[in-house]
Amino acid sequence: MTTPQPAPDRPLRADARRNRERILDVADAVFGEAGQAASTEEIARRAGVGIGTVFRHFPTKEALLEAVFVRRLTGLRDRAAQQLDARDPGQAFSDFFTLVVRDAPAKLAIAGALADSGANLRTAVHDAHQELRAAFGRLLERAQAAGAVRRDVELAEVYALLIGTSRAAAAADVDDRVLTGTLRIVFDGLRATRS
Structure with a gap:
């Protein structure tokens, strides 16, 4: 039996909204550290709420994982959108x-946990992923x-x-020096040549 969710068209009370945000903040950190092995009990404890409060907002661990992952993607989308007004479009793109890439280890741990839970990532987070991709495309x-990135590359590439x-940086568990050097090589390859 699942715990009923609040009606989608009825806004949450302020305290319930704060609890939900705190649960998501903590779940992001816990799933980012432990992946699928993270427990909802640990999330509830760290968030300072009862397990019933967690399940009132997210009836299953999978639902919580999905909410955390979508929130990460929409957060990245919003960061990309904020960069669209930057004075230096090339720097905004590389930043x-x-x-x-630097966020990848935690994001991929959450994505892996969501996939391990049986969710189909392509359908579970499709809209959030497409919005992030579109925002990245506008930065590109x-x-x-602005002449900062070569014109013969397309968004898909x-x-x-x-x-x-991102996956390589997360899988190789590289130190900051190696990651910085890797990114320099990537940006050198994307830089527009001056004639």
């Missing part, structure tokens, strides 16, 4: 690329228009490079 377009670099 965001770097942010995503601005950087290309650069996004694949972003994902590949």
Whole structure:
């Protein structure tokens, strides 16, 4: 039997909204550290709420994982959107690329935990992923228009490079010096050549 959720069209009370945000903050950290092995009891304890409060907001561990992962993706999307007004589009692009790569270990631990729970990642977080990709595409377009990134690359290629670099950085567990050098090589390859 699942615990009933609040009606989607009825806003949460302020205290319930604070509890939900605190649960998501803690769950993000706990799942980022322990992946699928993280327990909802540990999340409730660290958030300072009862386990019933966790399940009132998220009826299953999978639902909590999905909410955490979507929140991470939408947070990245919002960060990309904030960079669209930056004075230096090339720097905005490389700063965001770097942010995503540095964030990868925790994000991939959460994604792995969600996949391990049996969720189909392509459907569970499809909209949030597409919005992030579109925001990244706008950063790329601005950087290309400013002459900072070569024009002969397309979003699909650069996004694949972003994902590949993120996965490699997370899997190899590289130190900061190696990661910085890796990103320098990536950016050298993407830099527009001056004629």
